[in-house]
Amino acid sequence: MKKLIFLAALIIVCALLPATTFTPKSLLLADSYMLSARGCDANYWNPALLNEEEGDIWVPVLNLGIYAGNNSIDVNLYNFVMRQEHLDDADKQLILDAIDERVALNLGGQAALFGFTMGNVALSSSIHYGAKAAFSEKYLELLLYGNGDGSQVYEFTGENNYLEALSYLDLTVGVGDIRIPLPETIPDIKFGFAVSALGGIANTTTHNFDGHLSANLDGLTVHQNVTQLAGAGGYGAKGMIGLFSEPVKNLRVGATLDNILGFIKWGLVREEFSYHFEADSLYALDLLEGTEGLYTSEYEQIKADPFTTRIPMEMRLAAMFKTKQVSLSADYIQGFGDSAEISRQGRFALGAELRPIPILSFFLGYGSPNETYPWRTSLGLGLNFKVIEFGLGIQSIEQFYPGYSSKGIAVATYFNIRT
Amino acid sequence: MMGLMLLLGACDISKPRLPSWDVDLTLPLLNERFLVSDLVDSVNVVIGESDVLTITANGEASTPDFGEVNFTPNINVDELVFLSGIDYETTVPLLDPTGSVFLSYGQIEQGQLSFNMNLTDPNNSSVTLILPDITTPGGEPLTLSSNDNPNWQSVNLEGYQVGVEDSGVILNDLQVHLIISSDQPNGTPLGMGGIRINSQIGCDYFQGYLYNYERAIAGTYASIQIDYPEGFEEAVILQEAELYLEITNEIGFGATFHGMIHAINEDTGQERWVNVLDEFGQPFNVEPAELSGPVITGLNFNNGLAEVLQIFPSRVELVDGYLLINGGHDGTAGFVRETNRMFCAYQVDLPCNIVITDHEFTMPTPSVISVSAETQSQILNRLLDANLTLEATNKIPVGASATLFVGTSEQIDTSDPATYSFSKQVTLYSSEYEGPEVNADGEQILQLGLNEEELSIFGNPKVYVLATISLEPSLGAVIIHASPSDYIQIRGMLTAKVRVSEDLL
Numbered sequence: 001m002k003k004l005i006f007l008a009a010l011i012i013v014c015a016l017l018p019a020t021t022f023t024p025k026s027l028l029l030a031d032s033y034m035l036s037a038r039g040c041d042a043n044y045w046n047p048a049l050l051n052e053e054e055g056d057i058w059v060p061v062l063n064l065g066i067y068a069g070n071n072s073i074d075v076n077l078y079n080f081v082m083r084q085e086h087l088d089d090a091d092k093q094l095i096l097d098a099i100d101e102r103v104a105l106n107l108g109g110q111a112a113l114f115g116f117t118m119g120n121v122a123l124s125s126s127i128h129y130g131a132k133a134a135f136s137e138k139y140l141e142l143l144l145y146g147n148g149d150g151s152q153v154y155e156f157t158g159e160n161n162y163l164e165a166l167s168y169l170d171l172t173v174g175v176g177d178i179r180i181p182l183p184e185t186i187p188d189i190k191f192g193f194a195v196s197a198l199g200g201i202a203n204t205t206t207h208n209f210d211g212h213l214s215a216n217l218d219g220l221t222v223h224q225n226v227t228q229l230a231g232a233g234g235y236g237a238k239g240m241i242g243l244f245s246e247p248v249k250n251l252r253v254g255a256t257l258d259n260i261l262g263f264i265k266w267g268l269v270r271e272e273f274s275y276h277f278e279a280d281s282l283y284a285l286d287l288l289e290g291t292e293g294l295y296t297s298e299y300e301q302i303k304a305d306p307f308t309t310r311i312p313m314e315m316r317l318a319a320m321f322k323t324k325q326v327s328l329s330a331d332y333i334q335g336f337g338d339s340a341e342i343s344r345q346g347r348f349a350l351g352a353e354l355r356p357i358p359i360l361s362f363f364l365g366y367g368s369p370n371e372t373y374p375w376r377t378s379l380g381l382g383l384n385f386k387v388i389e390f391g392l393g394i395q396s397i398e399q400f401y402p403g404y405s406s407k408g409i410a411v412a413t414y415f416n417i418r419t
Numbered sequence: 420m421m422g423l424m425l426l427l428g429a430c431d432i433s434k435p436r437l438p439s440w441d442v443d444l445t446l447p448l449l450n451e452r453f454l455v456s457d458l459v460d461s462v463n464v465v466i467g468e469s470d471v472l473t474i475t476a477n478g479e480a481s482t483p484d485f486g487e488v489n490f491t492p493n494i495n496v497d498e499l500v501f502l503s504g505i506d507y508e509t510t511v512p513l514l515d516p517t518g519s520v521f522l523s524y525g526q527i528e529q530g531q532l533s534f535n536m537n538l539t540d541p542n543n544s545s546v547t548l549i550l551p552d553i554t555t556p557g558g559e560p561l562t563l564s565s566n567d568n569p570n571w572q573s574v575n576l577e578g579y580q581v582g583v584e585d586s587g588v589i590l591n592d593l594q595v596h597l598i599i600s601s602d603q604p605n606g607t608p609l610g611m612g613g614i615r616i617n618s619q620i621g622c623d624y625f626q627g628y629l630y631n632y633e634r635a636i637a638g639t640y641a642s643i644q645i646d647y648p649e650g651f652e653e654a655v656i657l658q659e660a661e662l663y664l665e666i667t668n669e670i671g672f673g674a675t676f677h678g679m680i681h682a683i684n685e686d687t688g689q690e691r692w693v694n695v696l697d698e699f700g701q702p703f704n705v706e707p708a709e710l711s712g713p714v715i716t717g718l719n720f721n722n723g724l725a726e727v728l729q730i731f732p733s734r735v736e737l738v739d740g741y742l743l744i745n746g747g748h749d750g751t752a753g754f755v756r757e758t759n760r761m762f763c764a765y766q767v768d769l770p771c772n773i774v775i776t777d778h779e780f781t782m783p784t785p786s787v788i789s790v791s792a793e794t795q796s797q798i799l800n801r802l803l804d805a806n807l808t809l810e811a812t813n814k815i816p817v818g819a820s821a822t823l824f825v826g827t828s829e830q831i832d833t834s835d836p837a838t839y840s841f842s843k844q845v846t847l848y849s850s851e852y853e854g855p856e857v858n859a860d861g862e863q864i865l866q867l868g869l870n871e872e873e874l875s876i877f878g879n880p881k882v883y884v885l886a887t888i889s890l891e892p893s894l895g896a897v898i899i900h901a902s903p904s905d906y907i908q909i910r911g912m913l914t915a916k917v918r919v920s921e922d923l924l
Binding site: 083 | 443448
């Protein structure tokens with residue numbers, strides 16, 4: 001039991017909630033990275049920035065980012081609970097106040113497999129993995145307070161109770177630095193695009209979750225339906241287009257539309273697990289005569305039809321002021337659907353790269369929250385040499401710096417060879 | 420990744436352990452419909468007429484075998500004069516000196532006739548004495564002839580018959596025919612003789628009339644196996660009670676039935692009696708059997724019975740019972756065989772037609788709740804309070820308030836708080852009740868709560884609960900039916916505050 005608690009606590013404390021598309025270096029700027037990406041990174045952030053002057057090679061393994069987090073509990077709260085001998089009502093409320101409808105856990109990461117650029121063309125491959133799970137605050141409320149005097153009816157839906165995981169790898173080809181022919185009075189606008197072939201590794205998603213619990217004079221009524229889809233071995237594709245311009249000196253603007261026609265179709269292994277439990281108007285004394293006929297419990301595993309995971313499109317608009325010593329950027333991210341990584345609710349990301357000397361970069365970032373994405377800050381350090389650049393960074397969720405109040409954390413390292 | 424580990428390592432993270440906390444749990448406990456008809460055990464509790472719940476008891480009684488009809492006619496005729504050549508007929512009276520038996524026909528099981536013919540010259544004279552009313556087993560009239568014996572001689576009448584079967588005519592006298600022959604001139608005295616029947620005549624089959632003829636009825640008692648609470652008889656007043664007698668009569672005589680119902684409450688020692696009489700205060704008539712077989716007479720008796728049964732007896736019996744025969748068979752001669760009997764099956768019914776008074780009564784003994792060691796531990800360590808909520812729908816015109824006295828000793832005295840730990844009261848209103856406690860759908864909520872201190876009593880291996888019950892007084896007589904619509908529906912749930920700690924998980 002203690003091990004389980006520890007494991008749960010580790011996941012909760014060491015985590016970061018729903019990340020969006022990222023590459024390791026983008027973590028250092030809290031995803032305000034669309035106009036900072038270069039070389040292989042531009043394949044994922046804005047292919048218009050691919051050009052002959054700024055190319056690189058990804059070093060596998062050393063380009064790595066992982067995140068884990070939750071939306072509710074930080075180390076302070078954990079320590080507080082673990083140090084209490086007894087939780088009174090105020091303590092319980094403190095725990096529940098930290099939760100907004102659900103306790104959501106999220107982990108994931110991205111690792112580069114390879115990547116290189118040739119002129120304004122980049123070819124890269126990386127592996128993406130992410131998982132998120134949530135359970136309703138009502139479950140915790142039940143655990144802490146019980147079901148009270150029986151007057152409350154508990155309903156559980158898939159909105160707050162789910163388990164989703166997705167891992168895939170991509171092989172992405174991007175072409176950038178394509179100048180759009182425009183009148184001379186209009187600043188240059190460069191265009192780029194990237195096409196990714198996606199190989200689905202594994203996927204699971206909660207297809208259906210509904211539960212009902214009531215216990216009163218009408219008896220104990222429990223309904224629980226869960227359908228979980230699982231797939232392995234799939235294929236898919238997505239496209240991305242990007243625009244970039246520098247209308248005035250030192251001021252850059254850009255726009256991207258990612259995940260165009262994005263999908264992964266799962267077909268090699270596809271299973272549907274469904275569990276159904278139903279007990280209506282059950283009374284304790286009924287159990288004295290045996291349980292037969294008092295409830296229905298069915299578990300079924302069937303081979304599901306091939307199913308497709310749609311990857312919602314995401315639009316980014318960004319602006320960056322850049323000098324030799326400093327870069328300040330602001331990104332606006334707007335999803336057109338909901339997925340493990342993307343939300344319909346827009347958010348901002350602000351980033352700053354300070355270069356007191358040419359070989360040293362400090363990174364700062366701030367990401368604004370939306371309903372599924374808690375606010376965060378990032379901090380990073382990078383070294384830039386003529387041939388190589390590398391660095392590391394860290395993000396703190398809902399806390400300005402990593403500490404006892406952080407609800408999650410992300411770390412990333414990057415190592416690129418300039419070409 | 421290393422950064423992550425460094426950060427984690429730098430944090431002061433407490434060892435995982437689980438604090439305790441309290442939760443309020445509600446567990447639906449029961450949803451039961453307690454039908455009044457469920458009380459029916461088909462032995463002492465039955466559904467009577469019009470679906471009325473009825474307490475009943477059954478018993479049987481019977482007469483012994485009727486036996487011989489006996490009488491001693493005291494016939495002593497000693498001066499019959501025999502005159503030569505003069506035959507004559509005479510009669511001798513055949514009467515029961517007690518006036519009880521009037522014979523029309525009888526088959527003699529025991530009896531003896533004596534006669535005497537003392538002739539002066541028995542060699543040359545003879546006397547034949549014929550009794551046509553007495554016939555031999557072969558159907559011949561009893562014929563007695565003189566012989567040389569001048570003394571009294573006896574004839575065993577066993578197997579003989581007297582009278583004419585089915586004639587219906589009472590045989591008050593026996594005819595005697597004398598046939599005398601002699602070589603002496605007519606009128607010459609030849610001697611004297613006599614006839615005596617002065618011992619008991621017993622008939623194993625008898626036709627005739629019987630007066631003031633008693634036959635005792637003896638039987639078993641009927642038990643009513645119901646544990647009435649102490650004082651119950653003062654809380655409930657019976658409005659009616661009925662005694663059903665079914666008398667199977669093999670005896671061909673009408674009779675009157677005499678006896679008393681004796682009720683005993685063996686717990687309180689109370690006893691009551693009532694004579695079984697009809698509404699006019701007269702004994703019930705019992706129909707005579709027919710020649711074709713027994714006749715069943717059904718008798719209903721209720722006069723004063725409710726008062727007798729008000730003590731809620733544990734035993735009911737028919738005592739001092741006897742049949743009194745006075746006459747024959749509907750104005751004609753009755754008949755009876757030695758082995759005939761009268762059987763009596765009786766049933767005492769107490770329909771639940773009652774008036775309920777405001778009187779508290781106590782259950783006979785406390786209920787015992789055995790609590791296992793594990794349960795004791797759980798209650799002491801985890802249960803902080805418990806509240807039982809019952810929603811009752813009472814379709815029965817009886818309500819009650821119960822006070823439960825809970826203690827750790829069997830010796831609970833409801834008037835002495837030192838003998839119990841605590842008491843709780845719950846009230847169930849009757850279907851007749853109108854008040855805010857009962858909603859428009861007839862539902863009422865009953866609450867029974869126990870705090871931590873009260874729950875600690877269940878930390879003992881045995882807990883005793885003694886209930887005193889006070890019925891809701893009725894405005895008048897109420898009748899408890901046992902149809903499907905007469906029930907108490909109870910839905911209950913248990914709400915408890917429970918302490919959760921690591922060792923529970």
